[in-house]
Amino acid sequence: MASEKPLRILHCFRSPVGGIFRHVRDLAEEHAKAGHQVGILCDSTTGGTYEDQLFETIMPHLALGLTRLPIRRSLGLSDITTAVKTFSEVKNLQPDVLHGHGAKGGAFVRLIGSRLRVSRSCVARFYSPHGGSLHYSAGTLRGHAYFAIERLLERWTDSLVFVSDYERRTYEQKVGAPRTEWRLIHNGLRAHEFEPVDNNPNAADFLYIGMMRDLKGPDVFIEALRRAERLAGRPLRGVMVGDGEDKPRYQARLDALGLGTRVTMRDAMPARDAFALARTVVIPSRAESMPYIVLEAVAAGKPVISTKVGGIPEIVGDGFAGFVPPGDSEALAVAMARAIAEPEWLSAAMPTMDAFRANFSAQTMAERMTEVYRDCLEGRMRDSSNSHPSSLS
CATH class of the missing domain: 3.40.50.2000 (Glycogen Phosphorylase B;)
Structure with a gap:
């Protein structure tokens, strides 16, 4: 059955430090234990000795490997070069799930995933803001620009995944009520x-x-x-x-x-x-x-x-x-x-x-995330079998 098939999951984010990196490591470990194949794509210019040690601990769980490319924090022309390189890497990995974390990771995942869909891939595109562009003030030009980009990228998102209700409310206030599917899944800790x-x-x-x-x-x-x-x-x-x-x-x-x-x-x-x-x-x-x-x-x-x-x-x-x-x-x-x-x-x-323990378990977090992945994938598979994906939609 499709629901029992192991998934190929690729997480994309910019900086391998702090809470996003922790979140991805926990998901990767729990999903690998459940039989899924997981990979990570992130920036190569940030992080130090401590982060290198963390990568070593997670590598046994990364069947799809670790890919590191230079990804700048701010928007720039270098993003075009990085996106081209990222597309090649992602295409070779043939993921079922692309999950972007933070503003830059979310943008890459949705654009690259949408390009893959033009080639009849059934890859599902997920985005977790983790704050990211939502930290900007709605009263600034930069904030308005980032929120407009977030709204545009929603068109190429299968599901938003918020890690807190605060994040969901902030998204609604600054970007607008989501026009795509969304779920709330709290972070969790290991036993x-x-x-x-x-x-x-x-x-x-x-x-x-x-x-x-x-x-x-x-x-x-x-x-x-x-x-x-x-x-x-x-x-x-x-x-x-x-x-x-x-x-x-x-x-x-x-x-x-x-x-x-x-x-x-x-x-x-x-x-x-x-x-x-x-x-x-x-x-x-x-x-x-x-x-x-x-x-x-x-x-x-x-x-x-x-x-x-x-x-x-x-x-x-x-x-x-x-x-x-x-x-x-x-x-x-x-x-x-x-x-x-x-x-x-x-x-x-x-x-x-x-x-507290009942509400914030890493195993529960990973299981709920898998449910979201499968719900979107099974819906997308039905859609793609009945229509030709001729545009980024």
């Missing part, structure tokens, strides 16, 4: 990630972990830590874990504030290793979709202070006591100082583990 992580004997007070760019708020973390020291009435220690081009700027700011000896900068590492370095995890992001780092921290039993952005309320609850406004270092400092003065405050506010 071992629900084991608690103990603090190291010399654990710091606070941990920032994520990409070193202002969107994720490391600058807010630094300013808040300085103010929290004044409120707490004693020096505080922090750890900042992650990579990015702006990392030297944050180190310079720490040194200028006299925090260089109390805040340690570390390269990117597995989240659970980082969690052991501090007692409380701080998520100061200005924008998020459905961040894995919050899921991982909650599953590991770590108290969390977070901005109330994106899909984070879907993880910890809309009334979570540890929320602070994005970009507000003063409010974050107050919360950090309270975590020092009242050690049980945040722990009591965290979600109950049984309910």
Whole structure:
């Protein structure tokens, strides 16, 4: 039966760092275990030693291999060359499913998949924004341009897959109500990630972990830590874990504030290793979709202070006591100082583990994704058997 046939699934995204990379790795591993053949196509110019190690761990699950090509973050003429090369690579792999993640990966998948459909391929085209172009403001020319492109590409999309209801609502507000099929499938974690992580004997007070760019708020973390020291009435220690081009700027700011000896900068590492370095995890992001780092921290039993952005309320609850406004270092400092003065405050506010585990499982996520793939493929196969695909539709 068609529903039992293993699928050939190719994931395309730009930067192999952060939550998108994590999301794809989890899907690839779970789908490979279920007997499907999976491949990855992504940028060759980003990522470092840590990401190379992650690729090594996922390679045994990639029957369709790993393809890396230079893919720039911003739109440019180089995208044409990359798209041509990408088309050749994808055509040779003969996938059943093309799943694009983020704005650039989503654009490549839908254009290339549509070109393959002209050649009578039955490939299905899926797009998960993961924030991406949705981070842009609707009040800017650039935002309007990206939203117009998103609306145009909808014509060549078999299904949108949102990882949070926040992402779906934002898409509706900025791009418009979807004119194609869509599903909501939350991110999930693997079984071992629900084991608690103990603090190291010399654990710091606070941990920032994520990409070193202002969107994720490391600058807010630094300013808040300085103010929290004044409120707490004693020096505080922090750890900042992650990579990015702006990392030297944050180190310079720490040194200028006299925090260089109390805040340690570390390269990117597995989240659970980082969690052991501090007692409380701080998520100061200005924008998020459905961040894995919050899921991982909650599953590991770590108290969390977070901005109330994106899909984070879907993880910890809309009334979570540890929320602070994005970009507000003063409010974050107050919360950090309270975590020092009242050690049980945040722990009591965290979600109950049984309910959390039931909602955010990687196996459940992958199974639901497979259902979406099959639903679209079976519908497309019926359509293509009755008509000749003479245009990108």
